[in-house]
Amino acid sequence: MSESAETPALPKVRIATTSLAGCFGCHMSFLDIDERILDLMKIAEFDRSPITDIKHCSPCDIALIEGGVCNAENAHVLREMRANAKILVAIGACAINGGLPAMRNRLDVGDILNEVYRDLDGVQSHVPNDPELPLLFDKVYPVNEVVRVDYFIPGCPPSADAIWKYLNDLILGRMPRLDHSLLHYD
Amino acid sequence: MLNLETAQSPQKLRRVAIEPVSRVEGHGKVTILLDAENRIHQVRLHIVEFRGFEVFIQGRPYWEVPIAVQRLCGICPVSHLIAATKAMDVIAGFGPLTPTAEKLRRLLHYGQIVQSHALHFFHLSSPDLLFGFESEVAKRNIIGVAAAFPDLAKQGVLTRKFGQEIIAHIAGKRIHGTGVIPGGVNKPLSVADRDSMRAGIDQIVDWSKAAVGLVIQLHETNPDFYRTFGESRANMMGLVDRRGALDFYHGGLRARDADGGPIFDQIDYATYRNVLQEDVKNWSYMKFPHIKTLGADKGWYRVGPLARVQVCDVMPTPLAEAERRTFLNAGGGKPLHGALMYHWARMIEMLHSAELARELLDDPDIVGTDLMADKGPRREEGVGVIEAPRGTLFHHYRADDNDLVSYCNLIVSTTNNNQAMNESIRAVASRYLSGRELTEGLLNHIEVAIRAYDPCLSCATHALGQMPLEVDLIDADGTLVSRARKG
Ligand code: SF4
Numbered sequence: 158m159s160e161s162a163e164t165p166a167l168p169k170v171r172i173a174t175t176s177l178a179g180c181f182g183c184h185m186s187f188l189d190i191d192e193r194i195l196d197l198m199k200i201a202e203f204d205r206s207p208i209t210d211i212k213h214c215s216p217c218d219i220a221l222i223e224g225g226v227c228n229a230e231n232a233h234v235l236r237e238m239r240a241n242a243k244i245l246v247a248i249g250a251c252a253i254n255g256g257l258p259a260m261r262n263r264l265d266v267g268d269i270l271n272e273v274y275r276d277l278d279g280v281q282s283h284v285p286n287d288p289e290l291p292l293l294f295d296k297v298y299p300v301n302e303v304v305r306v307d308y309f310i311p312g313c314p315p316s317a318d319a320i321w322k323y324l325n326d327l328i329l330g331r332m333p334r335l336d337h338s339l340l341h342y343d
Numbered sequence: 344m345l346n347l348e349t350a351q352s353p354q355k356l357r358r359v360a361i362e363p364v365s366r367v368e369g370h371g372k373v374t375i376l377l378d379a380e381n382r383i384h385q386v387r388l389h390i391v392e393f394r395g396f397e398v399f400i401q402g403r404p405y406w407e408v409p410i411a412v413q414r415l416c417g418i419c420p421v422s423h424l425i426a427a428t429k430a431m432d433v434i435a436g437f438g439p440l441t442p443t444a445e446k447l448r449r450l451l452h453y454g455q456i457v458q459s460h461a462l463h464f465f466h467l468s469s470p471d472l473l474f475g476f477e478s479e480v481a482k483r484n485i486i487g488v489a490a491a492f493p494d495l496a497k498q499g500v501l502t503r504k505f506g507q508e509i510i511a512h513i514a515g516k517r518i519h520g521t522g523v524i525p526g527g528v529n530k531p532l533s534v535a536d537r538d539s540m541r542a543g544i545d546q547i548v549d550w551s552k553a554a555v556g557l558v559i560q561l562h563e564t565n566p567d568f569y570r571t572f573g574e575s576r577a578n579m580m581g582l583v584d585r586r587g588a589l590d591f592y593h594g595g596l597r598a599r600d601a602d603g604g605p606i607f608d609q610i611d612y613a614t615y616r617n618v619l620q621e622d623v624k625n626w627s628y629m630k631f632p633h634i635k636t637l638g639a640d641k642g643w644y645r646v647g648p649l650a651r652v653q654v655c656d657v658m659p660t661p662l663a664e665a666e667r668r669t670f671l672n673a674g675g676g677k678p679l680h681g682a683l684m685y686h687w688a689r690m691i692e693m694l695h696s697a698e699l700a701r702e703l704l705d706d707p708d709i710v711g712t713d714l715m716a717d718k719g720p721r722r723e724e725g726v727g728v729i730e731a732p733r734g735t736l737f738h739h740y741r742a743d744d745n746d747l748v749s750y751c752n753l754i755v756s757t758t759n760n761n762q763a764m765n766e767s768i769r770a771v772a773s774r775y776l777s778g779r780e781l782t783e784g785l786l787n788h789i790e791v792a793i794r795a796y797d798p799c800l801s802c803a804t805h806a807l808g809q810m811p812l813e814v815d816l817i818d819a820d821g822t823l824v825s826r827a828r829k830g
């Protein structure tokens with residue numbers, strides 16, 4: 158069939174992404190590959206991700222994790238991603254070491270809640286406690302303290318070029334390698 | 344009308360959850376309680392993240408805050424950077440900004456609005472509008488749009504890219520840059536960078552105008568539906584300049600009621616506490632602000648594009664103002680409150696921002712080199728407010744004698760819309776879902792209404808959804824009536 162000359166018979170690489178206790182900046186940096194996303198989609202497809210309506214991760218090739226782990230839901234989502242993904246990549250400072258949200262780690266989480274839930278005149282109101290709200294952890298944890306991580310991409314966020322290079326290496330089966338110029342925090 | 348916020352006897356009802364709400368920035372979840380006849384008794388949008396930024400930032404030096412605070416949100420980091428720096432301009436004791444500094448900040452902000460509005464419309468919301476709310480899940484995303492409407496998807500991607508590049512030229516990089524510092528900006532814009540932006544901006548103005556046209560075209564396919572879907576009659580608030588024109592960067596607070604009548608005007612935003620009050624509900628980490636004089640029940644309001652285009656007297660660029668007039672005509676002289684009208688208003692704002700950016704790129708001041716204001720004595724307290732892409736954003740700080748932050752209060756744009764979003768999804772639930780067999784597509788109606796507000800739930804950072812969403816409707820006898828699955 159002539160079709161196979163155009164499109165390789167290989168199944169598409171399936172990529173899942175999630176944002177845990179992150180700011181979405183790493184996802185935005187991924188989208189900053191701009192029009193290259195149209196090329197990417199010729200060889201890859203998305204599983205669960207904030208940009209699709211797939212709410213539940215299924216078996217996939219690559220999982221990109223943004224953000225650290227700050228509550229029970231984060232841990233649950235992360236474990237589900239790990240169970241389904243062949244390769245799990247912690248992307249950005251928050252996933253790697255907790256990042257800015259981990260600035261709360263030196264404080265008692267109960268004290269923080271009490272302080273935030275005051276009205277504009279400083280009068281204490283109740284702290285939200287409905288069962289629909291997930292259990293907050295005492296600290297924000299790096300992703301690798303909860304599951305095994307295969308690769309880390311540093312940066313806050315890593316640049317679009319860094320993410321692009323990494324994904325290409327992974328998809329083509331090369332050892333992912335970032336030049337020094339692509340490896341920096343800020 | 345039935346108040347769907349809290350059911351009378353929840354223990355007898357069946358719970359349905361949409362978690363996580365997808366194609367929004369950040370994380371939220373919706374819970375619905377139904378009775379044996381599938382009638383809906385309670386609908387809530389929960390924000391389940393909690394970060395405590397206001398507390399852990401205390402003890403840090405004030406000049407560090409604008410950089411740190413961007414990490415509240417990777418989609419609109421520039422908004423937090425600018426709002427926090429405006430507060431720190433005051434605390435550091437600076438006088439009025441130099442013309443070049445203010446114009447560079449404005450250009451940065453307009454670039455941010457272009458990229459954020461383009462991202463929201465094309466990448467996140469357009470699949471619902473182009474394919475239908477109940478279309479196939481696998482296709483209902485930007486990749487599906489790229490396959491079906493390649494030119495449109497490309498325009499969306501490139502419009503966002505242009506906004507991001509404006510940001511990179513001024514702030515050093517696209518996400519979490521610097522550039523804006525207390526007292527001004529830290530680097531001039533080079534003539535070469537200005538010229539490269541100037542060369543591209545006409546195209547962005549044209550594409551933005553076409554995007555407004557697209558929304559109008561969609562609207563015309565079913566005007567009644569577009570006008571009334573997820574309608575919640577809310578008060579409206581936004582910043583306007585002294586003449587009453589919309590100003591994204593600076594101005595006084597103006598609020599109008601649901602019929603367009605005045606509530607307050609030209610309020611100095613540093614005194615926001617005199618006019619606003621915040622409530623806490625135990626089922627959401629996001630607070631519920633309202634206009635103090637009207638009380639919690641009547642005082643809730645909306646912010647963002649739909650409020651802004653109707654609160655101001657004029658948008659001071661010609662193409663956007665003409666589109667705004669067309670928009671107002673669609674309401675026949677009455678304010679519009681349908682959730683989907685946000686998209687129309689948002690694209691008018693994208694056009695306005697592109698026009699404003701073009702004006703600044705033609706202004707010789709933009710490549711000036713006088714970047715820092717004169718400095719006076721340190722002040723104890725500062726408030727910075729802007730119109731962020733999603734609405735009015737408040738940053739309020741105090742710094743002690745050692746320059747360390749001792750108080751911080753933030754009202755992020757999406758928080759202002761908390762009650763209005765909840766009312767919109769209740770309207771959708773009672774109009775389209777109640778008494779019916781729930782399907783994935785029907786549940787998506789709720790998400791369409793939430794998406795319309797472009798909520799930035801990542802302005803606090805948690806994820807929630809871990810379960811496959813499987814909804815069982817079970818009648819009072821325990822028999823399975825229907826089963827719906829999402830994801
Ligand atoms: S690493 Fe930086 S950009 Fe990424 S989620 Fe964390 S704060 Fe945001």
